[in-house]
Structure formats: structure tokens, C-alpha cells
Amino acid sequence: MAQQARAVETRAVIIRAAADVFGAVGYGGASMADICVAAGLTKGALYFHFASKEALALAVIDAQHERAIGLGDELLHSEQPGLHVLLRMAFELGKQVRDDPVSRAGIRLTMESSNLSVPVVTPYEDWIAACALLLRRAILDGDVRADVDVAAAARFISPAFTGVQVVSGVLTGRADLMQRIVEMWSFVLPSLVVPERWDALRTLPAELADVWGQAPPTA
Template identity: 85%
Template structure:
């Protein structure tokens, strides 16, 4: 293995170890010493790759955002109807947060980003933009009402998802996250769906839970 390849591998291992620590303790509770211990590295080796806890936290957020972007890019370019894709994205993101330590830590750090030197807004903006695109597609599909304010809906759905996963994390360690997402969408969908299509689309949350839970 070349020196460059080893450096890349070490950096990735540090991010994984940091995600475990940040995910358990949050930004304020974690220390570089904790992360050194989790990564099995000396402080010198850790600081060679990351100059500060702030830089390491931002790297974890970036890694989580890359995972979400990869998912979003795949789904946005699929040929499925917009409403199905929107729900599928929400449930798959929920699965990532529940099952993947880097995704879980990245989400927690994003919510704690007031502690960081750099404001973290891009993940929220990208998620809301994707919601708008998919809602507009769903209107063209004839599934969502043409009078829906897609920007307002996107600005509601994104924080609703954030709140649902946070409370699920606090109460059950996200063990019930899929069911909480089913409930969220069961309340949201009636405000979006064309009445004539409700019978066909009302089961979407349960179907997505079965497929992606």
C-alpha cells in the first residue's frame, strides 16, 4: 500500500472513530483524547490529519452529507413518480440515520453546529431543494394538488423529519423511527394528495416502511 493510500485509509478510520464518539457524546462532550482512544492513534497522528475537534466534526458532517447526496442523486434521477420518491428518500434517510454511525453522528453534529466555527446549512438547503423538485414532479404526475405551495411544504417536511428522528433517538435510540415516519407521513399526505388519488396513495407510508424499514 502506498503512503498516500495509507493516509486516505487512516483518515477514513479516524472519521469512523470520531463518528462513534460524537454520536455517543455530542460535540461538547467529546474530546480529541476520546477520539484518539477510539481510533487507536496517538495525538500526533490524529492532529496530523485534523488540526482541531472542529475540523474533525466538519469532516464527519461532510461524510454524512456525501452519503445523503449519493442517495438523493440516485432517487432524483429515477423514473418513479415524485411522491413515491419523496417518501422513499425520507425512509431511506431514516434507515441511514438509524443504522449508520457516520450518518447518525453527522446529523447530530449538524444540529449542534452552533458550536462550530462554520455554520452548517447546506444539508438542510439540499434536502429542502430535493423536496421541492419531487413535489413539483408529483404535481405533474397528478398525485399532488396543483395549488400546493411546494416551497412551504418543503420547509415543513424537512424540519418535521428532523424533529421526528431526534425525538425517536431520545426516546428509543431510533428503534421506533420507521413507525414514527409512518405517522408523520400519514398526517402530511392528506394535505398534499389530490382527493381522487387518496385511496390509491394513502397506503404509501406503510408500503415504504415495509420496503425500507
């Protein structure tokens, strides 16, 4: 058991070190030697756990997706209205990407997955499906118009969030990400919300940004 626990711990150290390297220089710029240095391990120890750079990149993507899915499962099973959950998910995912190196690296690697030999489509498919589910719930709640094309809206919202966080990363290192997500929703919500519900919901993005957008305390 002790040996197994050490192996799990070592694997976690490698994934975190790989996330730091991939997040900084991308898949093409990273090398296994760089990751060895970042993890403080020998090449033999690294290759014992991961046979190739691609295998390690896929492990980082999986780790990021597990974090995101864990958040999504918790919110999807909450009793909150669907539209509230959809927006809250965007802000909490933004917080993950902004504050967690594994999440940042996983997102970057997913976007660079054309460099990999296997397609990485599951994260996109899962979040489009989650958006569609929550929009349907919001229609039943009476917050979203019944004539909204749910599938088209979900296919737009998920990549719109991806684009917003990528551009925020390029321009400000994601320091302004929460405000950019507020702006995204300020354009999207009017096309979704039942007119009679607009006054009650128009401030929801800013309210959620205030709650979930706080930066972590510095050490």
C-alpha cells in the same frame, strides 16, 4: 501510491472513530483524546490529518452529507413518480440515520453546529430543495394538488423529518423510527394528495416502511 492509500484509510478510521464519540457524547462532550483512543492512534497521527476538533466535526458532517446526497442523487434521477421518491427518500434516510454511525453523528453535529465557528446550512438547504423538486414533479404526475405551496411544504417536510428522527433517537434509540415516519406521512399526505388519488396512495408510507425499514441482520 501505497502511502496515499494508507493516508486515505487512516482518515476513514479517524472519521468513523470520531463519529462513534460525537454520536455518543456530542460535540461539547467529545475530546481529541477520546477520539485518539477510539481510533487507536497517537495524538500526532490524529493531528496530522485534522488540526482541531472542529475540523474533525466538519469532516464527519461532510461524510454524512455525502452519504445522504449519494442516496438523493440516485433517487432524484430515477423514473419513479415524484411523491413515491419523496417518501422513499425519507425512509431510506431514516434507515441511514438508524443504522450508520457516521450518519447519526453527522446529524447530531449539524444540529449542534452553533458550537462551531462556521454555520452548517448546506444539508438543510439541499434537502429542502430536493423536497421542492419532488413535489413539483408529483404535481406534474397528478398525485399532488396543483394549488399546494411547494416552497412552504418543502420547508415543513424537511424539518419535520429531522424532528421525528431526533425525538425517536431520544425516546427509543431510533428503534421505532420507521413507524414514526409512517405517522408523519399519515398527517402530511392528506394535505398534499389529489383527492382522486388518495385511495391509491394512502397505504404508500406503510408499504415503504415494510420494504426499507428492516433492521440490518445481527452478526
